[in-house]
Amino acid sequence: MKKVLIYLSMEKYASPFDLIEAYDSDVSDLVVVPYTGVDVDDVPGLINDTIFPRHPKDLVNTAVFIGGHDVVKGDEMMDKAVEQMFDPFKISIVADTDGSNTTATGTVVKIKEAIEKKGESLKGKKAIIFAGTGPVGLRIGALLVKEGAKVAVTSRGIDRAMAAIEKVKKVYHAELTPYEVRSDEATLNALKDFQPNIVVTTGPPKICIVKREIWEQFDCIEVMADVNAYPPYGVEDVDANDNNVEIKGTGKLGVGALRIGTVKNDVQKKIVAKLFEKKGQVIGLEDIYEAAFE
Amino acid sequence: MKKVLIYLSMEKYASPFDLIEAYDSDVSDLVVVPYTGVDVDDVPGLINDTIFPRHPKDLVNTAVFIGGHDVVKGDEMMDKAVEQMFDPFKISIVADTDGSNTTATGTVVKIKEAIEKKGESLKGKKAIIFAGTGPVGLRIGALLVKEGAKVAVTSRGIDRAMAAIEKVKKVYHAELTPYEVRSDEATLNALKDFQPNIVVTTGPPKICIVKREIWEQFDCIEVMADVNAYPPYGVEDVDANDNNVEIKGTGKLGVGALRIGTVKNDVQKKIVAKLFEKKGQVIGLEDIYEAAFE
Amino acid sequence: MKKVLIYLSMEKYASPFDLIEAYDSDVSDLVVVPYTGVDVDDVPGLINDTIFPRHPKDLVNTAVFIGGHDVVKGDEMMDKAVEQMFDPFKISIVADTDGSNTTATGTVVKIKEAIEKKGESLKGKKAIIFAGTGPVGLRIGALLVKEGAKVAVTSRGIDRAMAAIEKVKKVYHAELTPYEVRSDEATLNALKDFQPNIVVTTGPPKICIVKREIWEQFDCIEVMADVNAYPPYGVEDVDANDNNVEIKGTGKLGVGALRIGTVKNDVQKKIVAKLFEKKGQVIGLEDIYEAAFE
Structure with missing residues (x-):
């Protein structure tokens, strides 16, 4: 089963940086699907359509990465996304808008x-x-x-x-x-x-x-x-x-x-990998920091 | 040779649902290429550019899936797409707007x-x-x-x-x-x-x-x-x-x-696989229903 | 490490033709990432985000293909992209707007x-x-x-x-x-x-x-x-x-x-492969012509 990373950004373009780092992460069979120009209001529908196609036991293979520059909007998107998930339809998610966490x-x-x-x-x-x-x-x-x-x-x-x-x-x-x-x-x-x-x-x-x-x-x-x-x-x-x-x-x-x-890039790859280790993780700043030492 | 699924939708976003189901289908070496905000008038150009890059004998590896919510528009897109193909440049196509067929x-x-x-x-x-x-x-x-x-x-x-x-x-x-x-x-x-x-x-x-x-x-x-x-x-x-x-x-x-x-999801994966079994299929409701029993 | 082809086009849609030819090229582990509606002014930011995620020694695995119909704009995008790169952050690039070179x-x-x-x-x-x-x-x-x-x-x-x-x-x-x-x-x-x-x-x-x-x-x-x-x-x-x-x-x-x-299609695949042979190539008409005889 492919690992699917849904990449959400409020920008016109998905950052090639983020996409390349994702592909360079140590995740095999990865497909990154970019969604751009995403408004906070688009998030519930996109999350619904992301959590439902797979059996809950397979959701370790689906994850969300929020990118783009607008940190405030990114946080709102993150909140909205987490709010939309419910047991057992929970997938892992991380936000790194403006690369701020990494x-x-x-x-x-x-x-x-x-x-x-x-x-x-x-x-x-x-x-x-x-x-x-x-x-x-x-x-x-x-x-x-x-x-x-x-x-x-x-x-x-x-x-x-x-x-x-x-x-x-x-x-x-x-x-x-x-x-x-x-x-x-x-x-x-x-x-x-x-x-x-x-x-x-x-x-x-x-x-x-x-x-x-x-x-x-x-x-x-x-x-x-x-x-x-x-x-x-x-x-x-x-x-x-x-x-x-x-x-x-x-x-x-x-x-x-x-x-x-150099450390930032390395950590970014690590958190993409981390997303696919366990389902339902909401990966925040401290998790990212800890991942740097793993 | 990669299997290429051209995914056409009239919506702002390609449904993550449809994309994930496609990737979860039993089709190896699949690449799904989403096109969104597609108007009926965009279809002929997109189909032209889809049927011509490969030798007709290889077109079993290229297919079109029409998604999105607007069933009427989806049917028009389907008609337009079929109309644009001609022997031997025919690829398989299916529409499942609003998930209605599945x-x-x-x-x-x-x-x-x-x-x-x-x-x-x-x-x-x-x-x-x-x-x-x-x-x-x-x-x-x-x-x-x-x-x-x-x-x-x-x-x-x-x-x-x-x-x-x-x-x-x-x-x-x-x-x-x-x-x-x-x-x-x-x-x-x-x-x-x-x-x-x-x-x-x-x-x-x-x-x-x-x-x-x-x-x-x-x-x-x-x-x-x-x-x-x-x-x-x-x-x-x-x-x-x-x-x-x-x-x-x-x-x-x-x-x-x-x-x-559960049956819907299973059938959706089956029809993606079916698209790549033979070139030139126009897969309709009854074919989808039959596929459910295969 | 995946080969990443950043595909830039000024059009509403990435040409399925170009994407399929890229996937049909003799490049293993290829991911094509399409960017559409690209203005000349978008190019520097996109190039920055493309050249920085990888170590310079790995940049042979990243390349840019400029497509779409507008040859004048395509040439401007090409110039802008080349201008944005500097040693050792140079990746290979080619423009084939309107298929004119091929x-x-x-x-x-x-x-x-x-x-x-x-x-x-x-x-x-x-x-x-x-x-x-x-x-x-x-x-x-x-x-x-x-x-x-x-x-x-x-x-x-x-x-x-x-x-x-x-x-x-x-x-x-x-x-x-x-x-x-x-x-x-x-x-x-x-x-x-x-x-x-x-x-x-x-x-x-x-x-x-x-x-x-x-x-x-x-x-x-x-x-x-x-x-x-x-x-x-x-x-x-x-x-x-x-x-x-x-x-x-x-x-x-x-x-x-x-x-x-037939020759055009063949050459197009060859130049995609050529992009990933060496980093920093600016592939022009004459290189494309020569590639046809390789």
């Missing part, structure tokens, strides 16, 4: 690796995520909290930061500390105030967020990670290719977007 | 099974199909007539019933008797007048059409079948899961939507 | 075959392509020039012919001679003036362009080829099925659309 996972996996390389643990460490109130930043925050770190996020507007923090508290039961940062001065002040061991930047491509002249003032910083793949990078002198190497002469380790991306 | 088949297969369970035959039996002028009801009527039964259909409007009957006569060469039924009283009268052995309901989900207090007045009724999968069911006390079991203490057998659905 | 190849392959059948070579031959300023005609011209022939094209308007010739000069570095032809008289005059050995017609279906009473006046004509598959054919008395056979009693060989089509 990118957050990739980032925290690399940070953890860096910290452990130094013979230490994330437990009790302090991490600050600059431009961190987007989907990726918040998920990084949630995972770091889960690992025992104390986490701050910065945003250009304090209101946005507060709202984001509320959301993370509600969804992931993780407490974050907000900072409003929209200038180098504010960056400096946030670092002075929070005294982080870990600096993460999750800003847009081609924008440097934390300059070297700023970060090199802080002995407390041990690891810096950046998810921006296009120079100028988010942390000055952390290259997209840096793989937890020392930023020369600083004692600090840096990890760049391409190395995080 | 659901009708599933229903009649189960009714026949029930009747034969009692050591009898459909020949000469009388069947009435309530809310029976939709695509599924009419096809059930046609198949029952083919099996030698005398068949009546009811509709909320006699005009609609008459028109439907004309259509069935023209397309399937089967004569049906019309009743206008839009109240319990009319239901009772129709049953009194027609004295059926078989009662079928093909109404919308969640609407009870024939109440127990009505049907239990008729000793002539032997079998009752309902295609509505969501309670309240079409025939009171015939559950969606009933599999030609006696409705307690009545001597009557009942079959519900889920059991009919 | 049909031109099929035509010239058959003409060459006919000429060589007579123990001669295309080198130094003169060929005239009637209604030859469309994508297929111009590509035939370019290939014939590459084979050493002197080539003329006719158009209903001299301006159109001149513009087309400029384009061919720029893109394929081939010089063509223009004729304005919109009547039998002009056809006769063009033939008298150019004294061709080869006559090709690339006009619309069901229109005879060169009548027998005209072409039989010219002893210089050795081969006549026509790409119109629906009678009346482009060259009177050259049937769509003619396979470089003598047009009875004339000493001239004729080749029709279906025989050209």
Whole structure:
């Protein structure tokens, strides 16, 4: 029996990225069927038509992956889909809109690796995520909290930061500390105030967020990670290719977007495989993070 | 050489149901290529592009399945597609819009099974199909007539019933008797007048059409079948899961939507397989019904 | 690892023709993923998402095929796609919008075959392509020039012919001679003036362009080829099925659309296979023509 992955996206096109990663996963006899331009209201009908053709005992071979860029809509689609299933017609489902879950996972996996390389643990460490109130930043925050770190996020507007923090508290039961940062001065002040061991930047491509002249003032910083793949990078002198190497002469380790991306891609394949391991799984951020270590 | 199934639908989305059933059919090396939002006018071009890439001798490996909900449009698409083919560029084609052919088949297969369970035959039996002028009801009527039964259909409007009957006569060469039924009283009268052995309901989900207090007045009724999968069911006390079991203490057998659905799903897979057995088949309702017994 | 062919088309539907030819190519583990309604502006995002999921060393297993009818848009999409790739993230790509490259190849392959059948070579031959300023005609011209022939094209308007010739000069570095032809008289005059050995017609279906009473006046004509598959054919008395056979009693060989089509289909499969032989190939008309002889 073929494994059928129903791929739902709110975008005009199914991401070739997601489809290729699915085909590259370790799932034999896989067929990916893309549905695009999907509205939340389309979901119940599509799910009905997905759960009913097969005998419930065979539903381990059917799964849903929600892609596309719109994280809010993706979450609504996920909720709607889960709501539509009932015993024994339950299939496994995951959402990774905007690659947010897998990118957050990739980032925290690399940070953890860096910290452990130094013979230490994330437990009790302090991490600050600059431009961190987007989907990726918040998920990084949630995972770091889960690992025992104390986490701050910065945003250009304090209101946005507060709202984001509320959301993370509600969804992931993780407490974050907000900072409003929209200038180098504010960056400096946030670092002075929070005294982080870990600096993460999750800003847009081609924008440097934390300059070297700023970060090199802080002995407390041990690891810096950046998810921006296009120079100028988010942390000055952390290259997209840096793989937890020392930023020369600083004692600090840096990890760049391409190395995080390698883990992200690997995890994405793993969760596609995971979808077909057991029926009825609702695979969330923490499951994805755990899958990275399997 | 791969088997290629061109799936045409007038809907926004290709039904995951149809695609999964196709992949679950016993056809190896199958690729299903969905085309959606298909207008009747799109059909000639799509068929041209489907019949020409392969050598005529290889066209047994190419077929068309017309899905979606709009039965009228589906039939027009089917006609247009058949019209576009010519010797030796003929491929096999089937339409099962709204699942009407396979659901009708599933229903009649189960009714026949029930009747034969009692050591009898459909020949000469009388069947009435309530809310029976939709695509599924009419096809059930046609198949029952083919099996030698005398068949009546009811509709909320006699005009609609008459028109439907004309259509069935023209397309399937089967004569049906019309009743206008839009109240319990009319239901009772129709049953009194027609004295059926078989009662079928093909109404919308969640609407009870024939109440127990009505049907239990008729000793002539032997079998009752309902295609509505969501309670309240079409025939009171015939559950969606009933599999030609006696409705307690009545001597009557009942079959519900889920059991009919099992046959429907099975038949749908069989006709996908049938498409690739021989080139140039135009697979209609009666072929689908016959396939159920293969 | 699966071979993934990203199929981009500006049309409403992915051509079943192209998809089936791809699946019939000698590429194992192939998945074709169609994207339709693609605008030039959609291309960079789609290419990004296509080149990044796999490790550069694996990109031999990912390729792009541009189909659809709009040759101008197809070329723009091709340019945009190539522009978006960079070392080492380069995948192979080909455009065959309107089947123009493969049909031109099929035509010239058959003409060459006919000429060589007579123990001669295309080198130094003169060929005239009637209604030859469309994508297929111009590509035939370019290939014939590459084979050493002197080539003329006719158009209903001299301006159109001149513009087309400029384009061919720029893109394929081939010089063509223009004729304005919109009547039998002009056809006769063009033939008298150019004294061709080869006559090709690339006009619309069901229109005879060169009548027998005209072409039989010219002893210089050795081969006549026509790409119109629906009678009346482009060259009177050259049937769509003619396979470089003598047009009875004339000493001239004729080749029709279906025989050209056979080569076209074969070449199309070959170029799909070629896409997956090496990464980063930009497969153009001449590569396609060469592939025909491999």
